[in-house]
Every structure is written in C-alpha cells, then in structure tokens.
Amino acid sequence: MIFARHLGARVWILVAVLVAAAILVPAANLWLPASHPLHVPNYLVPLLGKYVCYALLALALDLVWGYVGILSLGHGAFFALGGYAMGMYLMRQIGGRGVYGNPLLPDFMVFLNWKELPWYWYGFDHFAFAALMVLLVPGLLAFVFGYFAFRSRVTGVYLSIITQAMTYALLLAFFRNDMGFGGNNGLTDFKDILGFPIAARSTRAALFAASCAALVAGVLVVGAVTRSKLGKLMIAVRDAESRTRFLGWRAEHVKLFAFTLSAVMAGVAGALYVPQVGIINPGEFAPVNSIEVVIWAAVGGRGTLLGPVIGALLVNWGKSYFTAAWPEGWLFMLGGLFVVVTLLLPRGIVGTFDHGWDALRLRRRARLAERGGSSGATDAVPNPAE
Amino acid sequence: MTMVEEASRQIRVLHEPQGYAPSLTSISLAGPDPAAGDPDAGENGWPPRPVVSPHPWATERAARLAAEGKGRRRRDTLLYLDGVTKSFDGFKAINNLSLVVERGEMRAIIGPNGAGKTTMMDIITGKTRPDKGEVFFGGDVDLTQHDEAEIAGMGIGRKFQKPTVFESHTVEDNLRLALSGSRSILRALFHRKDAPERQRIEEILALTRLEAKRKMLAADLSHGQKQWLEIGMLLAQDPELLLVDEPVAGMTDAETEETARLLRDISQKHSVVVVEHDMHFVRALGVKVTCLHEGSVLAEGPLDQVSADPRVVEVYLGR
Amino acid sequence: MALARALAFFLFAVTLAGAAPAPAAAQGVDPHAIVQKFGGKQSFEATEGVIGELAATGDPSVAGALRALGEGELYWRDSDQAVFIVHGRDDPATLLDPITGEPAGTAPQSSLTKVRIKNSIRNAISDALAGLTLRAKDPAVRLNAAETLFSEADAQGIAALDAAIAAETVPAVRQKMEESRAAAVLRSDRPSEEKVEAVKVLQHRGDRAALNVLNSLSASSADPVLHRAAQAGAAAIESTIAFWNQAQNVWYGLSLGSVLLLAAIGLAITFGVMGVINMAHGEMVMLGAYTTFVVQELIRANAPGLFDWSLVIALPLAFLVSGLVGLAVERCIIRFLYGRPLETLLATFGVSLILQQGVRTLFGPTNRQVGNPGWMSGAFDVGLMSVTWNRLWIIVFALVVFAVLLLILNRTPMGLQMRAVTQNRRMAAAMGIRTPWVDALTFALGSGIAGIAGVALSQIDNVSPNLGQGYIIDSFMVVVFGGVGNLWGTLVGAMSLGILNKSLEPYAGAVLGKIVVLVLLILFIQKRPRGLFALKGRFVDA
Incomplete structure (x- = not known):
C-alpha cells in the first residue's frame, strides 16, 4: 500500500480504536448482562452509531474544507440524499406490512391516492441497487454542481453561499408531496434491512459495527488521498490556486475530484445513519444542519484526519448531554462554540495540539543546537531573517 | 541576431508617432515594407502605401500577400504580440501593444508603475483576455484561445511579482509539484517518486542553492529564498519561455547579483522575459530592453540607448 | 363617451316608440291609484303587471309598498278592496297607508286578504326596487344599484335603466347604468344590432363579470354577427384581464x-x-x-x-x-x-x-x-x-x-x-x-x-x-x-x-x-x- 508508512502512528491508533469499538460495543451490549458495569445499554448503541456517521460526514467535509479550502455549506444535502436512497430501500422492504397493506406502494403514496410507483422508485427493492444509488446520487449531484461551479471559478464565500442555496432548494423540493419522497414526513416506519428486523438489538449492533467500518474506510481513503501527490496538490490549490494553474495543473479538476469523493462519503454516512435513527425527512436538508457539520470539523481541527472525527464525537456528545440537561442552553453553547473556535482556536483541538508540540520540539532543538553547536539540527529552525 | 534587431527596430520606429500608431502598425505588419529591407518587397512590387485607390484584384492579392507575409514573420518568433489592447473600466492598461520575442532571446522589460507590465504578463499567460489584438506563441498558437493551465502546459512559465509558493509544503514538495510531466489528476493520485524525479529535484536545488533547506516549509523561507524557490519551480516546469516578474524585489545586492547570474544561466536553454525596476539588475543582465509606458512600447534597444532616450527619461523623471 | 351618449339617446328613442309603458307617460300617474290595483282577487300576471307599472312611475315613494309585497305584508280589505300594509299578526291589525306609511285605522285580521306572490314575482319586485333605487338621492346608492342590476337585470329592467340614465348627472354612475343596461339588453330579445352595440359597451367595461355575460352570449347566440361580436368582445376582455x-x-x-x-x-x-x-x-x-x-x-x-x-x-x-x-x-x-x-x-x-x-x-x-x-x-x-x-x-x-x-x-x-x-x-x-x-x-x-x-x-x-x-x-x-x-x-x-x-x-x-x-x-x-x-x-x- 502506498500510504501505510505516511499516515503516522496517530491515525493507526484511531483506526485501532474504531476497530476495537466496532467489536467491543456490540459485544458489551449483546453478551454482557445488564447488571454488568461494562454493559452498554440498548439506547446507547444506535446513539453511538449516529455519532460515528456524523464523524464520517465531518471527515468528508474536512476533505474539501481542510485540504482544498472549499467551505461547503451544503454537505448536509449529500448526507440526506444518501439517507433518502437508503430510506427508499427500507420503504420498499416494508412491502405489504404498511398501514394500508399495499404490497407495492409505500403508505404515503397510498395516502396521496397514487396508483403506481414513480419510475425513480424502481429498483430500490434491491439492496445492491440502493447501495449503488447511495454512492451515485450524491456523487453525481456533486459532480455536476462542482463542474459548473469550479469551471467558472466560483470561490470562497460565493461558493459557500451557493452550496447553501443548493441545500435550501433541495429542502424546499423535498418538502413537496409531489416529489414522491413522502413530503414533510419523509420516510419512516421501516421494518427490516436485508431481512433482519431493524429494531432488533443484534441488527443495531451490526449497524454500529458497519458504521465504524465505514469510518475506518473513510479515514484510510482520505489518508491515502491526502498523502498522495494529489493530496499535496489539493493543499497547493487551497493555499495558492493561481500558482497551480500557472504550473499547468487544472485546479478545477482537483477540486471536482475532492468534492465528488467527499459527497460520496457523505452519502454513505447518511445511508448508515437512516436505519439507525429510523427516519429520514427533509429537515436533514436544512442549511443549519450543514453549518453544524462545519463546526464539528472546526472544533476538532480541519486539515487533519483525526480532528473532524474527534470534533464530531465531542460536539454531538455535548449536544445530547445539554439538550437533555439544559435544553435552552444548547443553542447558546453551540453559538458560543462557533465564536470561540473561530476566534481563539482556529486550528481546532488537534491542530492546536500539533502546533504547540511542533513549537516545543523546535525550541528544544534550537536549545540543543545552541548548547552542542551541532549543525545538523539547524535545518528545521525557521530562518530568523524573515 | 540581425533579424531580431531588425524586427524590433521596425516596431520601435513604428511606434514613434504615438498618435496614429495603429494604422502604421497594421500596414507594416500586414505587408512587407521595402524600407525594412524585406526581400519579398521588390519582387511583388507591392507599394507600402497605395497612393490611388487600388484595383479590386490588387486588394485581394494584397490581402493574401499580407497574410502570407505575416504568417512567415510570425512563425519565426517565440512570442508575438500585435495591437493588443485591454482596458479596465475605461482605463487602458494596455494600449495597442506590439512586442516580439525571438526563440532563445532574453528580454528585459522596464517601465514606470502602471505601464502595463503585469497586465501584459496576465494576457500572455491567459489570466486576462485582451479586448483586441493578437497574441501568438511559437508562431502559430493563439494564446487568447487558451486558459492558464493550457498555456502553462505549452511551455510558458510565470513567476509572480509577489513570490507565490506553496507555503504549507516543503521546498522539495514545491519543486515536485512543479516538475514537468503528466498533469492528470488520477496519475497524481497514484504517483510514486522515482530516481529521475529525485535527480531532477537535486539539480534544481543545487542551481537555486536551496539544498540545505529542502525539508523546510516554504513559509519559513526568507523573501529572497522564496523568490529563488519560485524561479526553481519555473525551471522544474521546464518551459520554453519564462516570464519573470520583478525577481529581485526585496533582495540584497548580493542576492541580486546571484539572481542575475542565475537568469543568465537559465537563458542558455530557455527564452526569458524579465520585468524589473532595478536598473542595476537590468544592466547586469546585459540584454535588449523594452520600455513600456501607458500600455505601449516607448523605446526598445540596448539599455544604454534606451536610457538615453529623452522620452524614457521624461516618463521616469517627469517633466 | 360621445358614443355612449348617442347610444343612450338611441335607446331612449326606441323605448319611446316601443310598446312598453313609457316612463315619460308615467310621470303624471298617481302612484296611489296604481297601488290600489293590487286589491281584489287577481292572477299572478296581473300582479306582475301592476309591479311593472309601479316601477315605471320611477317614484321612490312606491318602494315601501313593493318591499311590503315582497315580504308578504301587503293586504287588501275585503269590503272595499283598498290596499294597506300590515306588520305582524296583531288582531285587530293596524293598517298603514301603502304609499305614505301613515296609520289608516285598524281592521280585524279576518277582513283582510294577503296579496299572493310567488318566486317569479319576488324577482320582479327586486328588479323594480333596484330600478327605484336607481333614482335614490345618494350617488353611492345609485352606483350600487346599477352594479347590482348588472348581473340581474333583464328585459324588464331596461325601461327603468333608461329612465335612470336619462336623469343621471354623475358620469361614473351613468356609465355603470349603461353597462347594466347593455347586460340587460343582451339578456332580452332585442334586435341584434342593438345587442352588438351592447357588446361593445361590455367590452369597454372589460372585467370578469362582463366576460361571463359575453361568454354565455357567444355560447347561446344563434345570430352569426352577434356571435362573432360576442366572441371578439370576450377575447378583448380576456386580453385586458390578462394584462391586469x-x-x-x-x-x-x-x-x-x-x-x-x-x-x-x-x-x-x-x-x-x-x-x-x-x-x-x-x-x-x-x-x-x-x-x-x-x-x-x-x-x-x-x-x-x-x-x-x-x-x-x-x-x-x-x-x-x-x-x-x-x-x-x-x-x-x-x-x-x-x-x-x-x-x-x-x-x-x-x-x-x-x-x-x-x-x-x-x-x-x-x-x-x-x-x-x-x-x-x-x-x-x-x-x-x-x-x-x-x-x-x-x-x-x-x-x-x-x-x-x-x-x-x-x-x-x-x-x-x-x-x-x-x-x-x-x-x-x-x-x-x-x-x-x-x-x-x-x-x-x-x-x-x-x-x-x-x-x-x-x-x-x-x-x-x-x-x-x-x-x-x-x-x-x-x-x-x-x-x-x-x-x-x-x-x-x-x-x-x-x-x-x-x-x-x-x-x-x-x-x-x-x-x-x-x-x-x-x-x-x-x-x-x-x-x-x-x-x-x-x-x-x-
């Protein structure tokens, strides 16, 4: 593998922790007795699974924001589209067990007096097709959107605003009953997935493990991409886009690659999220959701592999805690977090830690160099001339 | 070099009466001018300026000959600008500019602030589209039809006025990203370092005297080192033509000397256009100089001749 | 405006020459005498005729009698067939003069007979009343009446409208009246030429109500000239509406x-x-x-x-x-x-x-x-x-x-x-x-x-x-x-x-x-x- 050496120990620790979680959490839920101190209660498994999906979403955003400098305020849309693709599969799995007992049409279509299945629902009774759509639909939207946006060099804040407009337009669209995606209520009342009852403990445990696996895959993919020459090019585009153009690189292709890959990852996160929370509705397209993702990545530290994962887990844990303990306070906290992180912690937790660590190491080396006069160490010391 | 001097002399002569330069330029470039000593002129018997209204056939033949003549002349050049005009909100940054750079030539371009030097670079590299005029590279590639990446791919490298390097990357990685080769995104994804690449980077590091800084982040380089790194990146790109915008701004005298030496070295293998204010540096280069003023060529020739030109003195020192 | 006035004059002349009771002739008639015609057993047609006569007087004082008739409060005394208004079921009933509304003595209920009416007569009454309010002092009331008549007036209303138009001094009100008259003309069996003129008036009005009238006309009319005029008018109105x-x-x-x-x-x-x-x-x-x-x-x-x-x-x-x-x-x-x-x-x-x-x-x-x-x-x-x-x-x-x-x-x-x-x-x-x-x-x-x-x-x-x-x-x-x-x-x-x-x-x-x-x-x-x-x-x- 091209990246094994370059990823660094920290990332492998993260991967190990995730793999361990994928095994231990289900085990502690399924096989430890409820009285056991290490028992993981039933409610916690899908909750943790949700966090892991969010972490994957944050990682996807980090790929475009942290590494390529595209602040997408519409990543929630890709997440939701992946979720809808999965939701459509789960809807078709209900079959004749719905309230109206129609073997072909989901309940909401019967309710709206629809007579036949819209063409875009064809094929979603097959898991493989649905899984393909989970990748294709967000990827295609991102590709088309990105193709036009990057080709005409919409950058910076303008790009952020039109990504926000994109998810807003989708929000409005999915609220309409005529769209055939359940309108306001979205898709829910799922019964089973791949033949397993969706609410069963073992299914939930398996979904959690799958989410962890997806996150591990996401970390490795993003790691591989960002450590490749293309990854260096991404950072180059982020820092000096016109320089890359004058070197003959097509900056728009670099961005398009990252944006599309990121959208696909977000779609996967959404697809894993839906069976664990049991519903997907247009609210997922709300621009606010997409901006929240940004703060996860910012808190953890953008432009790092670890940061978005840590940020997503921390912020969402905080959200769960505070919405229960002090519901009114959560939005104050979240708002404050946006302000504090951008003002005081622009590198995020991981970035700040790295920066501090580097500074410390440099100072120690400089001291050693002074004392010992060893010339080898001066290389890494910043030139004081600047 | 007689050819080159001839062409540039001609352009200079044509630009002397600034007020009606356009018509003169078009005639001279459209048809062989006997005064310029073009061998074709006598044979075809085409008078430079028709005194009476010509016969329709004559007009047609004239147009054909003009096209041929232009093609021939243009084809021999590396960079060919003719009648280029670009205005921003009514302000003419480039005004009917004509400039020819031969293959293998190094040319220095001087001019006061706002003379249109940077805009000219922008036009050549595809960042800005001219309102009118022709820009040809290698004789037959119309640069106005291509964008930055394509033009860079054709072999035109550019150094910015403000040193622009990838600050979050090491010196080595900066050069690696600049190295000539495939610009495909997928190849970049699966790229592996190999020996020729390493060797090439070593060469450039040696040339730009950055060997000791190879692992340093570009952000931590001094201003002069950044300038050198950028020139090194240009070399890594291995272009046919280098456009170098103010390479010695902010450099010490010693660094300036070094840079002049470096550019002279480079000009052995590449064509170079240098934009610079620093007259010592331009003198050190020892090449033909073009002076721009208000978007047009004011004077052209050896530095001593140009700097002695009263109009050049006037625009630099004021009335 | 000149056209409308000419039209009004033309219509006026036609009305004068026609068989309908001429408003000008009715001016000298005592409304009291006409009201008395309700007395005695008579056919619905006769009652309707009397209503028409009353309306033709154009005298606002008959409105009370007409309203009472519509509400079933107009009675005649068996003994002398004199007509009174009686409110309520008191016995003996208080008699009121049908025109002035003054008390006119009392009489036992048994000696009184109600003037019978049916739905068609109620319609005639409301048309007649509308015609009468066309003469009201307040221009706003007149305007309102004219507007009401637009959707209701038929052949019988034309005479009242003509009279009102002739007397009207406020241009805006007169225009409304003329429009209502045109609508009435289109509902009547007047000659085609007159109807074509009326179509023009409605086209000039150009709102949805006029469009409805013209649409129903073009659907029902057999006369090709009129049909075409109605269609053209409707199209013109539709484009006006589209514009608005x-x-x-x-x-x-x-x-x-x-x-x-x-x-x-x-x-x-x-x-x-x-x-x-x-x-x-x-x-x-x-x-x-x-x-x-x-x-x-x-x-x-x-x-x-x-x-x-x-x-x-x-x-x-x-x-x-x-x-x-x-x-x-x-x-x-x-x-x-x-x-x-x-x-x-x-x-x-x-x-x-x-x-x-x-x-x-x-x-x-x-x-x-x-x-x-x-x-x-x-x-x-x-x-x-x-x-x-x-x-x-x-x-x-x-x-x-x-x-x-x-x-x-x-x-x-x-x-x-x-x-x-x-x-x-x-x-x-x-x-x-x-x-x-x-x-x-x-x-x-x-x-x-x-x-x-x-x-x-x-x-x-x-x-x-x-x-x-x-x-x-x-x-x-x-x-x-x-x-x-x-x-x-x-x-x-x-x-x-x-x-x-x-x-x-x-x-x-x-x-x-x-x-x-x-x-x-x-x-x-x-x-x-x-x-x-x-x-x-x-x-x-x-």
Missing part, C-alpha cells in the same frame, strides 16, 4: 422585491462594501421586528391613542437596537477576523444562533402579534388589480431607505470615509482616517438598517425568533446577483428577483417557483461570478 393579471404579478413582484431590498440592503453594506459575511444579518432584522413589538406593547398599555404612530416611534429605536448589537458584534468578534471571510461567516453564524435563542428565551418561541396601524390596513383598486396599503407603504419605505443610504454613502463625510476605507484601507489609514472606527460604524449602519427593515417586515410577516432565517439566503442571493459593492445592483437585483419569483408562481406554484429561482441563480453566479453590476478591474480578484 400581469400587472398584478408585477405588483406582487415589486412588493416582494421591496421586501428583499429591505432585507438585503443592510447586507449590501456589510458584505458588499466591507466584504464581511454577516450570517447574523437576519437576526438583526428580527431584532428590529421585536423592537416594534415591544414599542406597540408599551403603547397599548400606556398611550393607546399613539398606536397609529407606533411604527414611526419604532423606526429609530429599531435602528438603535440593531445598530448597537451590530457595533458590539463588530468590536468583539468581527474585527479580529478581517481578511478571513470563511471564519467570519462561521463566527457570525454562531452569533445568529445566540441571538435567536436569546429572543426565544425572552419572548417565547411562538409568533408575536404586531398590529397594523390604520394607515397601513385596507386596500384599493387600480383597474382590475387590488393594492393593499401595507404593501404600497413598504415599497415606498424601501425606496426611501435606499435613497437615504445612497445619500449617506455619496454625500456625507462618513460615506466618503467608508468608501475610502473600502477601496484602499492602508491609504485611508495613512490619510488619517481612523479605519477601525469606520469599520465599526459601517457595520453598525448595515445592522441598523436591518433593524429598520425588521420594523417594515413585522407588518407583513410573522414575528418569531425564526423571522431572520427566512430572509438570509434570499438576501445573500440578492446581493450576489446584483453585484457586490454596488447599491444600485442590490436595487435591481431585489426587484428583478422579486418579479421573477412572482411571475413564475402562477405556472410553477410558490415552492417550485422559488426552487426554480434558486437554481437559476446558482447557474447565473457560475456565469457571472461577480453579479450583474460587478466592479471590474485588475485588483478585483486580488
């Missing part, structure tokens, strides 16, 4: 555009002039709306008489509240983030969350009632479209705010400093302009204008903590569409987006129309990333 529909759409569009302009204009300052992305801009609007609410509550509690002035009082307060919050946000947060637009975006989004939740905690999550002062309520008609006062005032207000802002930017020292800082911060600083203060004041100005917008929006939108969120994306779209850094661009952008939105709505529906607009905008930004009225130049993308 379009005008109405444009009006709605302007109205929406003015709302967008109000919401976006503050943003045009902070984003356009300063380059600061203020995601809390919508919340500044919301604060303005809540300031209005508080002002109105205070007025309701302390000085109800001032209610009509509540908006005027709220305007400066809203400007101050939002402006001060903006100033605080700039001083505490944004000034540390200049040159980092994406970070500014995130930090101000955080501010927006805090402000929203703050208002929710203070005022509750539900909508708050903000009343319209008298001069903001109601509507009036222009042609076939209806114009509400509050929308009109908001358009005027938006334009005034725009003009004032333009003046501030272009004519005041502060505006000059603001523009200087925008164009070249370092140069401005070198000239002795205190750039940090200019930044802070500019931001406060933009926020204050958002507050003012909130006062206006409180009149047409729900005042809730989410008020601002609904506008933020639209506002950004307006500013980006119009071109950053250009107030005129914002004006044109707001108005054209408003009109585009409202023109799409009839075809696509409100939601789909909005989606289409968003998609078009996204495409537009890709085509012209710097908006409609972009600043051009070398340094723009530096």
